[in-house]
Amino acid sequence: MKLAVVIASTRPGRVGLPVGNWFYQHAQAHGKFEVALIDLAEINLPLFNEAAHPRLQQYEHEHTKDWSRRIDAVDALVFVTPEYNHSVPASLLNALDYLNKEWAYKPVGFVTYGGVSAGTRALQVAKQVVVGLRMMPIPESVNIPFVAQLIAPDGTFQAGKIQTDAADLMLDELYRWTEALQTLRQPVAAAV
Ligand SMILES: Cc1cc2nc3c(=O)[nH]c(=O)nc-3n(C[C@H](O)[C@H](O)[C@H](O)COP(=O)(O)O)c2cc1C
Numbered sequence: 001m002k003l004a005v006v007i008a009s010t011r012p013g014r015v016g017l018p019v020g021n022w023f024y025q026h027a028q029a030h031g032k033f034e035v036a037l038i039d040l041a042e043i044n045l046p047l048f049n050e051a052a053h054p055r056l057q058q059y060e061h062e063h064t065k066d067w068s069r070r071i072d073a074v075d076a077l078v079f080v081t082p083e084y085n086h087s088v089p090a091s092l093l094n095a096l097d098y099l100n101k102e103w104a105y106k107p108v109g110f111v112t113y114g115g116v117s118a119g120t121r122a123l124q125v126a127k128q129v130v131v132g133l134r135m136m137p138i139p140e141s142v143n144i145p146f147v148a149q150l151i152a153p154d155g156t157f158q159a160g161k162i163q164t165d166a167a168d169l170m171l172d173e174l175y176r177w178t179e180a181l182q183t184l185r186q187p188v189a190a191a192v
Helices: 016-030 062-072 090-097 120-132 161-180
Strands: 002-007 034-039 076-082 107-113 142-144
Touching (some): 002 016, 016 034, 016 076, 016 107, 016 161, 076 161, 090 120, 107 161, 142 161
Parallel strands (some): 002 034, 002 076, 076 107, 107 142
16 A cells, blocks of 8 residues: 655745654554655645646646646555644645545545644644545544654654654554555546
């Protein structure tokens, strides 16, 4: 089973990069998934600029075709996202809006972070959106409060037992859902 770990934050100096790198390495060590790291800052999608509804897959732009192929190739996703204004960053919503069938029947977990809220308000917003795309958001998540306090001077994220235990539980459950939903998933990239 292939898992994409998607770093949602794109701003210079983002905490999302060390948090995402930590989770990516943790997911690899967990061992059940083949893991790919996707950084939305590198993907660099413009604001949604396709004419046709994404469910038609009549993609005009190379960036959309590339994005479609990347998401089509994976069985499950984990979004690593901050909380911006009690919601998710526009970069994540934009990346979701670009596609439709490519997301369907894929289970999704969340690593969220922020201040006192630990990104949980962002998580609730994201759940509503991904359900509309027929993804399955699982209940287990990793929620990191006061994330800046866990960034070491060398810039790495220093996970504690709370985060590593939560990550293991989420990955175990995500794998169960990934297997269970396999019969519903079909490759859709042939259309692009
Ligand atoms: C535009 C913006 C909005 C923010 N809104 C929230 C918020 O609603 N709740 C929160 O806990 N933190 C909020 N923060 C603080 C972020 O949690 C903190 O800056 C975090 O490092 C952002 O993640 P990033 O560094 O990966 O971009 C906000 C930060 C920015 C830049």
